[in-house]
Amino acid sequence: MSDPGVRSDVRRWLVTGATGFVGKAVVARLAFEDSCIPVAGCRRDVSLPGNAELAVTPSLGPDADWSGALQGVETVVHTAARVHVMDEDAADPLAEYRRANVEGTLALARQAAQAGVRRFVFVSSIKVNGEQTATGSAFSAADAPAPVDPYGVSKAEAEAGLFALGRETGMEIVVVRPPLVYGPGVGGNFARMMQWVARxxxxxxxxxxxxxxLVGLDNLVDLLVTCLEHPAAANRVFLAGDGEDLSTTDLLHRVAAAMGRRARLVPVPPVLLRAGARAVGRGEMARRLLDSLQVDISHTRETLGWEPPVSVDEGLRRAVVSLVG
Structure with missing residues (x-):
């Protein structure tokens, strides 16, 4: 029996992880659309913009019951995940990532298919492709998965499980793999980098x-919204990006320019930086700052007719404004 409180004359799109960095931005983008109602999947009661509705959802896991949140939903945008943990303290990190990102995602997707959901848009990670690219090369959507760390492995396994479930049930699966996402409210190392430049x-x-x-938050959200309905998106993998690749040096200069100042950069040879980072147990951080990781979004552009709507400089300006006002 249908829920008498659920309107049948509008499309309902469930966004999981709706209090997270990406999920919150997706809800905000959809909340003032006349053609749909975004259902914000949150684990607690929160205030929401526009016409967004709240669905209190369970923690991501194999036994979670999503039936209430899926009532009347046409499409799911799944942003909830156990994210990449810098200082991992779990005894078996891969098992923890699999419980949330593989078993939890597939439990949600199975229930979505049973509830009649037409399309399931999964926010994955470029880590499914790997950790770095050689000079002059770039990851593409056609590459065989080559994840290295537990987070990347869990995302790759979730993708494979989703496509298998889609073939079994007929539910359309769309996978989007973003690289590092920045924008208003960004945290982690990107926020620390901006703070260093600001000081x-x-x-x-x-x-x-x-x-x-990189991919600006507004560009990623625009791509996800495109994937909600575009007919050519069904059962495909898309890589996300801004369409402009930067060196770490250039990125710092442009962050500083967005703040109206100059970056104070010392030209230390990367070989010395790597050696110093290894000596203090920061080898992984050095790899992220010094290695290349390029993403080819030509397949995304050509298949969806999509272009990143926000330039890198504008995206950095928006991120900076949210940090320093």
Whole structure:
């Protein structure tokens, strides 16, 4: 029996992880659309913008009951996940990632298919492709998965399970793999980097000639919204990006420019930076700052007719405004 409180004359799109960095932005984008009602999947009661509705959802896991949140839903945008943990303390990290990101995702997807959901849009990670690219090369959507860390492995396994479930049930699966996402409210290392630049801290990164792809939050949200209904998106993998790759040195200069200041960068040879980072147990951080990771979004552009609507400089300006006002 249908829920008498659920309107049948509008489309309902469930966004999981709706208090997270990406999920919150997706809800905000959809909340003032006349053609749909975003159902914000949250684990607690929160205030929501526009016409968004709240669905209190369970923690992501194999035994979670999503039936209430899926009532009347046409499409799911699944952003909830156990995210990449820098200082991992779990005894078996891979098992923890699998419980949430594989078993939890597939439990949600099975229930979605049973509830008649037409399309399931999964926010995965470029880590499914790997951790770095060689100079002059870029990851593509056609590459065989080559994840390295537990988080990447769990996302790759979730993707495989979703496509298998889609073939079994007929529910359309769309996978989007973003690289590092930045924008208003960004946290982690990107926020710390902006804070260093804002305080004028000298950084030994003035001679880094790598290339890295990023994706602004507004660009990623625009791509996800495109994937909600585009007929060519069904049962495909798409890589996300801004369409412009930057060296770490260039990124810092452009973050500083967005703040109206100059970056204080010292040109230390990368070989010395790597050696120093290894000596203090920060080898992984050095790889993210010094290695290349490029993403080819030509398949995304050509298949969906999509272009990133926000430039890198504008995206950085929006991120900076949210940090320093």
């Amino acid at each position: 004028g801290v000298p950084l030994p990164l003035g001679a880094v000639d790598n290339r890295r792809s």
